[in-house]
Amino acid sequence: MVDINLIRDLTNAFGPSGFEDDVVKVIKEYGSEFDIESDSMNNVFAKLRNNTGKKPIVMLDAHSDEVGFIVQHITSKGLLSILNVGGWINSNIPAHTVKIKNTKGEIITGVITSKPPHFMTDAERASDKLDLESIYIDVGATSRNEVVEDFGIQVGDPVMPDVTLQYNDKNGTLLGKAFDNRLGCVCIIETMKALLDNNSLAVDVVGGFASQEEVGMRGAQITSQVVAPDLAIVFEGSPADDLYYDEFQAQCALKKGVQIRHMDQSYISNTEYISYAKDLADKNGIKYQSAVRRRGSTNAGKIHLAHKAVPVLVLGIPSRYVHTHYNFCALEDINSTVDLAVEVIKNLNDNSLNKIFKR
Template sequence: MDNLIKMIEKLTNTFGAPGYEDEVIEVIKKELPFLSSERDSINNLYMGLHEKEANTNRPTVALDCHTDEVGFIVENVNRNGSISFLTLGGWHVGNVPASAVLIKNSRGEYIRGIVTSKPPHFMTDEERNRLPKMSELTIDIGTSSYEETTEMYGIEVGNPIVPDVTFVYDEKIEIMRAKAFDNRLGCAASIEVLKAVRDEKIENVNVVGAFASQEEVGLRGAQVAAYRVKPDFAIVFEGSPADDSFKEGTAAHGALKKGVQLRVVDGAMISNPRVLKFAKDIANKKGIKYQVIAREKGSTNGGKYHISETGIPVLVLGIPTRYIHTHYSYASIDDLKSAISLAIEVIKELNYDVIKGF
């Protein structure tokens, strides 16, 4: 297992519900010890921001990704010891019952549990023929009373929760399976590009890693990061929904092993066509695989960057991810490498005149 895959394993196994991204931040800082680091009150992490402020004669490129993952939060501890919860991010209720979760309690301990699901033996006909409501679901940690859950296991209202999943890599087909590919794959891409900027001595632009918090609950961290970094150009990495498990042939625009996704439109942004052409031309010249997608719904942090200040040109680079916003997702290491390679080549071609042309 190479170093990149080991880093992804570490990033995806790490706990990082929206607003509680602290452990992910520490992993990122350890991967980039050669850069300055700064964290703000919303839990954004900025890598290389101070270096940018010392070189004001160059344009600045923000490498954006988000550190949070879809999760839950404790809403109440019930009399029988079960835990009621609220969602953090876009879950579909059909993907939640009978799944394993990890709760970080008030003592900083990890408590394992499962989301409850009523056995079919006890279901009414009406219950058999409908999905449950999210408010009907609870988490069971094996306890039988309020006191056991709160006193013995330290569970309190407000404790964050994430899926309990461990990373695996299939070397035969070079496919990864884990939680939180949305967007720890983006975090891995940003880290690798920042390392390449150092190793290849790329000095035509300042490159700042903007590791944003709380994307899954409304792109909140990115709104702050855009104003803090004030980039001239932004590259947004995202673990982006793959559609090749339910679409075939030319209808699938987000397929594993077909390359990085270039996003034309989504629910929060219409991509700048001049930026897209610039990226496509470089990809074609360098032989980097890519696919173009148009999405009616969903969004990325690009939705905040492109309307920040007087408008920032944005390139969204997606890594296709099957079964996004569920416990288990698949992604290809080759697609991630395509995203990293394209970002590096784009950065090498940027200067003030090129950026003004967008």
């Protein structure tokens, strides 16, 4: 079973896009059994120590960043004006606590402002529009000087949601933040650990923890160039849709297994790779659900076009309310995702590779 402590430490870690340093530290701590290094952009590369350098390379991808904010300016009253880092819906932002990391590395708690109804005009009450320019963070200060001098907060400081992981052992669900996509990072580590002592693999395995996905899949552009994979598995915390559609329309439901994504706005999957993965899931009793997405994208969009045509398998962990402060997922779905990835890699051979590469 996947390590709850790993999930806790990765999801709790501070890491909006471009500020993934703490996440890198956790990855290196739990990935000490691998050959592991990072670059100046906070991308992390992990290799199995039994890699030969002479076999086709499978890259395991997940992005390490989370949606957050950045301080744009500080008002005379001591409020922090913010810009979003990654995709937010403005109506989901107010009235939550957040953590600001100042340049000294200190964490300051703030509250995202929301105007009480007592002070709203009739027009404001009736309107469902909310501009980010009217949303601020309040750290309990009364002046700009107090924010700068006492709290050490400056323009450019990053902000993340203030949420701590909770595991409910009654029904096997987790509540936390950044499931998009720290759960993917969990899956890379757990998959590679399951393969540590396997010396009969037909492929070399490299984990690529990519930074800055939420602002344009920037890290994956680098990791795919550095690793130069022959094929890849992309792990993603995928938006759960089971609350919005019936059982036949939903394609990312909690406790129905790993999501195998056939298509989204960024890529169309390799049909042979999909068939290979589904056959293994059926053979091994691994629950899965197929998905064709009208919207959304993953690092597969960058990876499958990197240096040559790279077959990519996207495996999603259903996660409710992604790109908000709070997420739910089911532990069993994480386990299904890791189980399928391990089987996919263990069973690769000349025959299956030739089919996937359409040779």
